[in-house]
Structure formats: C-alpha cells, structure tokens
Amino acid sequence: MTEQFSPPPSRGCSDTPVLKQRGQHEVFCGLTGIIWLHRKMQDAFFLVVGSRTCAHLLQSAAGVMIFAEPRFATAILEETDLAGMADAQQELDRVVSELLERRPDIKQLFIVGSCPSEVIKLDLATAAERMSAQFAPNVRVLSYSGSGIETTFTQGEDACLAAMVPVMPKTDARELLLVGALPDVVEEQAVGLLEAMGIGPIRVLPASRVNDEYGIGPNTLYALTQPFLTDTHEALQRRHAQHIAAPFPFGEEGTTAWLRAIADQFGVSDAKFAEVTDAPRARARKAVAQASEALRGKSVFFFPDSQLEIPLARFLTRECGMDAVEVGSPFIHRAVMAADLDLLAEGPTIAEGQDVDKQLDRCRDARPDLTVCGLGLANPLEAEGLTTKWAIELVFTPVHFYEQAGDLAGLFSRPVRRRDLLKLEAAE
C-alpha cells in the first residue's frame, strides 16, 4: 500500500492545558465491567459484595438478561452484616461455599469490592487469600475493587486484569501479550494478523479459561488494546514486562500504527508487513470512507465515559473528517495516551473529570452535530434537538482493528443519518 496517512498534526494535544472541573459525575462505576468480563472468562464467577444498589446497577447496565443464572451475582450486605466485622467475613465464607458447591464449573472467583464494602472496610483481599487456600487447586479466588468511590466504568476491567497479573507464573520466554478483554471475533483477527507476520507465541489477558494461562517475565512484550488499562500496565511493569507503546487500534490508521509498533519489536520486514496488512487496510479504508460520508465536516463533542474518548476523537478527526469541539475523558493517563494525543490536532477542549451541569452548558452553547454521551443524557439532549451517540455501545460492540473500522464509523454516522432521514413534520 503506497497511500500514506495524512501527516501528523504540527501541534497535537499533548501540551494542551487540560480543563479540570469538580462537580457531579455522570458515569457508571467499575462494577459495570462485569457485564462483559464474565462473558469473556468462561470459567469465572464475579461475586460483588455490596448493596441492593450494586445489584440493581448490574441489572440495569446488562439491560438484557439472557441467562437465568449468569456468572455474576451480588452478596447484598444486610443490617446484621453492618453490625460486626467478624460476622461479615463468616457470612462471606458461607455464601462462597454455597456458590462453589452449586457451580462446580467455576474455576476462578473474583470477589469484587463496592462502595459499601469499602466504607465499612471489609477486607476482601484477605478473604480472597483465605478462600484461595481453602479451595485450591480447584478454584482460584482473587479480589479487586469495582466501587464507585474508587473506579469509573472501564476502570473495573483494569482493576480485574491488574489483580490477575501478580499471580501469574514467571517465565523467561519471549512472548507477545495482548492486554484487554475483546470480543472473540476481534481478538481472533488481531492474533491472525500478527501470526501471519510470523509473530508468536501470542497470549491474551484475560485468557478465556484459567488453565489457558501462561507466564510473565522480562521477555514478555505487551501491547494494550484498550486505553483504560493503566493499572494493569503498571502491574506488568512491576513484573518487568516491556510495554509496546502505540496509538490504540481503532480505525485503519490506529490499527496499522499499533500493528507496526509490534511488528518492529519482532523484526518483521516492511515487505512482510505490507503483504499481511495491505488487503485489510484497503478494505478498512473503503469501509470507513463509505460509513463516514455523513460525518465529514461535522462537529463532535465527547462527554467523559470510557476513556476511549481521545483515541476515538483521533479516529473521527483524522479518518472521518470530523471536527472535535470538546473531548472529555474521566482520566487522562499520559503514559498510555501520548501517541493518540500527539495525533489529535490542537483545537478541541480537552477535559478530565466532570461537572456535568457545566459541561451540558458548554455542549448546548457549542451545539455540536454529534454528542457522544452516556445513556442518562442521550434522550434529554435529543429532546433539545442535539444528535447523540450512546457511549456504552462503544464498549459493548466489536470496534477494534481493520474489519470493524467501518462499523466503528457507522456507529457514529447512524444517528446523524437518522436525523436527516426522519421527516415527521407536515409536508408543507
């Protein structure tokens, strides 16, 4: 493929001062990640120790209840548990024993902390150690926090993966590790492309079963597939694994740059790289061009949600011809976001954290052509005449890599096309 990307902007957003306001956040907590994590890890069960609110959140975020008995549940704290600590630990032991007895298919159990369990300082880490010892070798028990006082939405997945890193065996093998819970179809595509370049062995975190696990060590090279995996990144650093920094694999450009960064580490020749990627690149470019027709020249405004905002703004501005007005993200972690910030041309407001009412004011003033926001804000903004895209779909839908690049553009263009399509007024 001879065609090149548009040159990187002369000034990216790396040095743009970040707008930080502290007010009401309108985001999910980290428990939400359980919805996709439990599908990915097929022998894992997620037990939230929390309140009725936590159970209700999981149910509302899942929206569709496909399974009579899914591999997650909430141990709801009751008045009696709040009275004395010793009781709560015993209660937890009882709940877990009953659960594991009933579900012998479970090989890893995640005890997930919530706001209430953290406020009453229920020590879930010790509980997990105790249970791990008790149920070894059949079941591995780990704990992490998905609480709203510690984590925002996708940080739940980060906390979960970060909890797995320290217990993985040690190895000196030179292996590639792909980090992030992706839909199987997407994961297979990535592995397929890399293997076609002769790269291997390739591991993924999280593995779909506990027995599929592998070791980690100084010769492990890892690439993040999601921008929110910053604690996992740090946990891997502590195990002396090497990070392959790259833009995130959204769109044709992001995917190519991400693959290229890995290929360079494994000494893949330009010819080989081109041989593997030329065809899917061309397909992706064509698909994006088609799907983004309705987006060209339009403006976009991001409310903070998943931490995917900056890479997606890069994709929408560089590959779909949009103008970013504001890019809000719950957190901006420079170490993993640098490459994307460099590619995002100077101009938009970069905001970290949130004061939702003030941000709504800015959004109404800007009247962007497309607003990317959470489910609580979408219909109210539509009713005010703004076109919106629900952010949560971006984490529930396969959007990474070449073959999904067109779908990704389509997710944004559909609401725009729909607004043009609907004619609900009288003809005259």
Place this chain on the structure above:
Amino acid sequence: MKLTVWTYEGPPHVGAMRVATGMKDMHYVLHAPQGDTYADLLFTMIERRNHRPPVTYTTFQARDLGADTAYLFKDAATAAYERFKPEAMIVGASCTAELIQDDPGGLAETLGLPIPAIPLELPSYQRKENFGADETFYQIVKALATPMEKTARVTANLIGPTGLGFRHRDDIVEVTGLLMDMGIEVNVVAPMPASPSDIAKLGQAHFNVLMYPETAETAARYMEREFGQPYTKTVPIGVGATRDFVKEVAQIADVEPVLDDSRLRMPWYSASVDSTYLTGKRVFLFGDGTHVAACARIARDEMGFEVVGMGCYNREQARMLRGLATDYGVDALITDDYLEVERRIEELAPEMILGTQMERHIGKRLGIPCAVISAPVHVQDFPARYSPQMGIEGANVIFDTWVHPLVMGLEEHLLTMFREDFEFHDDAGASHHGHKAKLREMGIKEPSETGTVTPEPAQVNTGPVEIVWLPAAEKELKKIPFFVRGKAKRNTETFASERGVQEISVDTLYEAKAHYAR
C-alpha cells in the same frame, strides 16, 4: 448477606427518584457515589423520558472520605438550588452515604434555603424501592399539605402514580374519565405529575383514589387521619373490579354509580366462541401484590383460566396475598428471589405466566408464553399507544395483551393435525410471533439438519436417578406441539422417575400421557 442475581426492586432511593421524577419543580439532592447515577437511565432509556431526572448526586469519592464529605453535600445542594430553582427539595442518602452518616437533612437545614428541604430517611439495608416511593411521597405530603376547606363540588385526588410506573400515564386518564362520568372532578394527581404547590392543595379534595397502594398507601392513611379524606380500597383493574370501584366511589362521594361501558368489549371477546380454547388454561401469576390480586380475579372470573399459583415480591403485601391465595386454593409464593420463582414455575409447569419482565425471561427459557402484568418492566412495556390497565379500556387492553402470547384456538388444532408438515411445523411458534421457544435450554436436543436425531441420548438429571430419553422417544416428543411439549416432557420424566424407569421409550411417553390425561 443475601446472594442476589436479579432483583425485582431497586434500593429505596430509586423509589424516591420515581417520586421526584414524576413531579414538576421538585429536586432531589442525593448523597451518593458516581456509579449511582446509573439510575438516570431507567428513566431516560426505559421510560424514554425527554429530560434528566431532577436529581443532583454529590458523587463523592474515596479521597473525599477522609476529609469532609459534608461540604460536598452542602455545595451540591446550594448549586442545585441556584441552577434549578425548584419549589421544594427532597434530600437524602443512598446506601453508601447512609454508612458515612453525614445527615443530609440536618446539613440542608443549615443552608437556610428559601424553599422547603424535606429530609428522607430511607434505610437502604432493610427496605426497597416501593417502600422508598411510599415513604417519600408520605414525607412530601406531610411537609407540604395542610388541612383545607373542601371544594364546593365533589372532587378527588388520584394518588400513587410515579415515574417508571407500569402504565401509570394511561391509568390516570382512564380513572379521571371514570370519575368524570360520575360528575366528580379531579383535584390533584400526585406524585406524578404534581408540583409542590399542587401537593399543598391536596387537602381540599373530598376523598382520595388510591391507585397504587405500593406507592401511596401511607400518604392515603395520613390524609384520612389529618384531612378527613376517605380513600378507595378497590383498584379498578378488570371488569368486575371496575364495577366495584364505581360502586365504592359512589358510596364515598354520595353520587349515583354511573359507568359508561359502551366501549367495553372485553366480556364479549371472552364469551365469543374463539375464546373457548382459553378455558382452564393453567396460569401462574407473579408481580407486585396489587397487580397480582387484580389479575388473579380477571384470570379466573373473566378469562376462565385456572389459577395454579400466585405470588408477590413485595413483602408489604404478603398478608393480603396469602389470604387471597387461600381463597384460590393455592400457595402464595412470597419472595424476591428470581430463582425461587423460576423453580416454582418449573414445578407447576403452567401453560401461561402472568408476571413481570423477570417472568418473561423465565417463560422464554422454559418455552412458556408470558404476558406482563406488573413492574418491573422493560422498554417495550412503555408503549407509544394508549394502553391503560385500569377501567374500561384497561380491561380491553388486558384481554388483547394476555391472548397475544398464546397460540390461537383454530391454530392450535391445525398444529396438532399437521404437526409433521414441513412448512407448518410447530417449531415456528405462534404464527403471529417472530421467535420460537428454545428447546435446547430445556434439555431437549433438536434433531440435526438432516432430520436424524443426534446419536447420544439426552440425559436429564431429575433427582437421584439419571433419566435417559431414547432417540425414538425424543423424536416422538418433538412431534408434540411446542406449547405443551414442556409439560409433556416434565410429566413423562416425573412419571418415569416415580416408577424408577431410567430409559424413556415411546411407550413411557404415552403411558405418562394416559396417566396425566384430564
């Protein structure tokens, strides 16, 4: 600690949100962590509200806990007042904030806001959503309404409708019409869509229509005591209940019992011959106590079904429902454990479920048709069209809704006659539906593409003995129309296990059929 998979009710502060969101010019300042903002989507997505719920969350974080979370609350309350200028506020804590004991009510008082700030004490670790709504409405009434001179003409308040309520929007219209026909005007409808100043006028009505005891019974009792307003005890869902309601209102208001039933089609639809197939259909009911009680009466007396079981998830109605179940000769199931409900349904193998969105899922899994009669409900139960549950039109709507999931009379016979016809086979489900019952989930293997049955026999675990379906019997089972197949399978397995038979043959199948013939 209680292990919970799916819940029928949210926490009590969600009940308070339902009250606030239904109202106008009311604002709720909720001391809560950021994740609790998920509750907004219940209103904006499931109910398709076109505005944000009037709720400000303080969204405190871990790092605030060591310092001072109280100032966060005060800032949020002040900012919310400045921005939204409500007529009144309710203030309270979610489950997490309850643990840090900041006392939102006390804090709000120190702010000296020029509007009433009503404190809510909702014990998150003991109570649930319906309690939260009921208690919130009661506190609002207590704080804002005062005894007043009654209106010159006979008027009534309609109390109970909230945001996210199952068909509340349309029930209001229907009940307003019922009263109007008797010459009774509506004074205030609350909490939805009243404003605090409307609430202040509640006292001038002659009586209250308690539409939903789940959300307004405490307020009704309070107003009876304080304002001398009697309240209605009949919930007008179904033809008989609507007639009873009219009588009750006439008596309370001392007017003629007038009911315009010119648009009532339900009784004739139920009597017409096509409905013969509904006779004795075995139904199981589950939901909130009020809707289950009303629908049990419709099921038995107005549809001609056989009620084989009933239950409710809200303990507040347990006594009432137990009593009712005794009248129907069944056991009441009082639980908020979804798995327990599922087990009961599996045991009873009803031909139809009248339930909530939870039971719809159970029905889907077990291949049993289900119609929704009660909250919690999903987005498709907030239809665009007018579809009340109460009054005359409510009865019409209920007939249509309940019959819809069933295979219609004539079609039922055709399916039996042509059950092996390659085009008209029963796997397609009822002809007016897009989807089919999933057999695999019930432990029945579908024959492979070529029509031959998978070689390994299906194993089912029914208690101590492993029962195996022989391929021929399995194939025969497939010929039984899908809407009774689940029952046939269960019956056969029970029959076999009771007799210690480990392999089910075609003969076992038909012996069981003869055994259970009614």
